[in-house]
Amino acid sequence: MIDTPKVDWFALGPTLALLGASGVALLASVLVPAWMRKGVAAGLAFLGFALAAILGGAVFAETASPETTIAGSMVQDRLGAFAQVVVGAIGAIVVLVSWAEPRRSHRGEYYALLAAAGAGMVFFVTASNLMTLFLGLEWFSLCLYVLVAYDTHRARSLEAGLKYLIVGGFGSAILLFGSALVYGATGELGFAEIAAAGAGSDPFLVAGLAMVLGGLAFKVSAAPFHMWTPDVYQGSPSSVTSFMSAATKVAAMLVLLRVLTTAFPEEREIWTVAVAVLAAVSLVWGNLAAFAQRDVKRLLAFSSVSHAGFMLVAVAAGTEAGAEALLYYLVPYAAMSVGAFAVVAARERELGRDVSLEDLAGLGWERPLLGLSLWVFMLGFAGFPLTGGMFGKLFVFTAAYEAGDWWLVVLGVLATAVSIAYYLNVVRWLYMRTGADLGVALAGGSPPRDAALEVAVALTVLVTVGSFFAAQPILDAAADAARSLPF
Amino acid sequence: MLSNWLPFLFYALFAAAIPASMIALSFLLPKRPVARTRQKLLPFESGVSEGPPDRERRFTISFYLTAILFILFDIEVVFLYPLAVRLEELGWFGVGELAVFIGILAVAFVYVWRKGALRWS
Numbered sequence: 001m002i003d004t005p006k007v008d009w010f011a012l013g014p015t016l017a018l019l020g021a022s023g024v025a026l027l028a029s030v031l032v033p034a035w036m037r038k039g040v041a042a043g044l045a046f047l048g049f050a051l052a053a054i055l056g057g058a059v060f061a062e063t064a065s066p067e068t069t070i071a072g073s074m075v076q077d078r079l080g081a082f083a084q085v086v087v088g089a090i091g092a093i094v095v096l097v098s099w100a101e102p103r104r105s106h107r108g109e110y111y112a113l114l115a116a117a118g119a120g121m122v123f124f125v126t127a128s129n130l131m132t133l134f135l136g137l138e139w140f141s142l143c144l145y146v147l148v149a150y151d152t153h154r155a156r157s158l159e160a161g162l163k164y165l166i167v168g169g170f171g172s173a174i175l176l177f178g179s180a181l182v183y184g185a186t187g188e189l190g191f192a193e194i195a196a197a198g199a200g201s202d203p204f205l206v207a208g209l210a211m212v213l214g215g216l217a218f219k220v221s222a223a224p225f226h227m228w229t230p231d232v233y234q235g236s237p238s239s240v241t242s243f244m245s246a247a248t249k250v251a252a253m254l255v256l257l258r259v260l261t262t263a264f265p266e267e268r269e270i271w272t273v274a275v276a277v278l279a280a281v282s283l284v285w286g287n288l289a290a291f292a293q294r295d296v297k298r299l300l301a302f303s304s305v306s307h308a309g310f311m312l313v314a315v316a317a318g319t320e321a322g323a324e325a326l327l328y329y330l331v332p333y334a335a336m337s338v339g340a341f342a343v344v345a346a347r348e349r350e351l352g353r354d355v356s357l358e359d360l361a362g363l364g365w366e367r368p369l370l371g372l373s374l375w376v377f378m379l380g381f382a383g384f385p386l387t388g389g390m391f392g393k394l395f396v397f398t399a400a401y402e403a404g405d406w407w408l409v410v411l412g413v414l415a416t417a418v419s420i421a422y423y424l425n426v427v428r429w430l431y432m433r434t435g436a437d438l439g440v441a442l443a444g445g446s447p448p449r450d451a452a453l454e455v456a457v458a459l460t461v462l463v464t465v466g467s468f469f470a471a472q473p474i475l476d477a478a479a480d481a482a483r484s485l486p487f
Numbered sequence: 488m489l490s491n492w493l494p495f496l497f498y499a500l501f502a503a504a505i506p507a508s509m510i511a512l513s514f515l516l517p518k519r520p521v522a523r524t525r526q527k528l529l530p531f532e533s534g535v536s537e538g539p540p541d542r543e544r545r546f547t548i549s550f551y552l553t554a555i556l557f558i559l560f561d562i563e564v565v566f567l568y569p570l571a572v573r574l575e576e577l578g579w580f581g582v583g584e585l586a587v588f589i590g591i592l593a594v595a596f597v598y599v600w601r602k603g604a605l606r607w608s
Binding site: 031 | 573576577578580581591594595597598601602
């Protein structure tokens with residue numbers, strides 16, 4: 001007799017909501033009349049993401065202690081539920097950002113793919129063995145490969161799609177090879193079982209750990225595994241960039257934290273050093289390279305690399321305080337990242353071309369809401385008060401200091417000081433010059449207001465600033481989530 | 488330990504023997520000498536036999552679509568075999584699992600059909 005696993009529908013809820021939304025949206029984009037395809041598909045994707053966030057919240061509320069379900073392949077815990085809420089919220093906002101994207105064909109399928117990518121992510125964060133880890137990773141990656149190359153009439157988008165496919169496939173292969181080595185060393189797939197197998201410092205296990213870490217570092221775009229990031233962020237449709245930069249980073253960071261702490265607690269001395277090195281390289285390279293950028297999306301891409309560095313500083317602490325700091329950090333970071341790329345998307349649609357820093361000239365005066373929002377995001381990225389970015393950095397540095405990584409704190413503070421220069425440079429272009437000075441002409445005059453995008457940007461500003469004033473509830477939730485991990 | 492790998496050795500031997508026998512038999516079986524014209528010595532690739540592979544050559548997209556769709560639905564059929572073998576033990580659980588799998592593929596199938604990907608012209 002074969003033991004059939006018990007399927008826990010409650011724990012699968014967020015994934016099923018998005019998967020269902022994706023399937024129905026895909027059917028809607030061929031079966032309903034052409035004029036309402038985009039509306040129906042977008043509505044379904046929005047509902048799917050919102051439902052995933054709500055169900056994630058329900059799982060968070062109902063799950064006091066972590067438990068594995070479905071034959072140990074996934075874990076139902078607050079850590080995963082926290083990420084599901086964040087990813088669900090990001091997805092819903094990205095649907096709003098995408099709404100007015102000029103697109104000639106396949107308008108419904110875009111939302112089906114977005115929901116499918118979201119389903120992959122909310123599944124990925126609950127992975128509790130190496131098999132589901134890889135499955136989840138490929139699930140959302142495959143959707144993103146298509147989404148990145150979605151603007152088939154732009155050569156840049158196709159180029160980005162090909163680069164992401166090849167480099168991402170390479171990263172996945174490294175992760176898979178590492179998983180095979182870990183399985184070879186321990187004979188186990190489940191994270192907790194790998195830790196319990198006590199393989200000690202088996203060279204295969206350590207090599208596997210290094211490769212798993214490398215594979216995930218590709219996805220969080222930590223230097224030196226970031227080389228795809230600027231090209232892909234620049235080339236993809238801006239709404240896709242906003243989704244990738246926020247949701248992929250949240251999901252992959254969380255899984256990185258989960259794998260390292262639950263599967264490799266014995267090897268803590270090894271991976272804390274490795275992650276600290278990744279963090280340091282990301283901080284230095286991300287910030288220095290951001291200086292040289294003229295294209296706003298490339299600048300934000302390198303900024304995203306440097307933020308991966310800050311998040312990895314929290315992971316490198318290897319403590320519960322570090323996990324809390326990381327989880328808190330993800331909330332304002334995700335909001336700022338979606339918001340900043342949304343503003344760039346709005347400018348891109350106005351001008352009909354890639355947005356360089358010069359192209360931002362006068363945006364602050366022409367579009368007060370968008371200009372002010374981008375200002376807030378830049379201050380938030382740099383870690384100024386009145387935005388959650390400040391507390392995020394504070395908690396990360398505190399955790400690192402308590403763990404004895406004082407050199408990372410010094411490096412982080414230096415990186416922050418340096419980053420202020422290029423973040424404020426963006427603000428300078430927004431307000432100090434007008435478009436007329438530089439002859440930045442709008443394509444076909446001033447287009448109508450994009451209400452959906454403005455709502456999305458307003459929401460992200462709300463979260464960015466709200467996470468400063470309401471830091472405590474978020475921190476409490478982060479602490480609850482961090483307790484799911486064995487420290 | 489080593490004996491665990493014996494099936495893999497057999498597997499590898501079979502994998503090597505099948506293509507080797509194909510090549511060998513095509514030399515052994517013909518009763519009369521066959522003229523080895525240049526055309527016959529060229530590698531045969533799906534009806535295209537005009538010299539070495541050429542990066543510039545273009546295929547119609549229909550080939551690609553058909554190939555992808557074939558793989559998709561071929562995999563679906565592959566999964567039916569283990570279910571058929573173990574149906575009594577798995578019972579309704581197995582049927583349900585496969586129904587979910589086929590349901591997801593059915594969504595894709597409806598999409599592909601309506602999109603016109605199955606039309607050759």
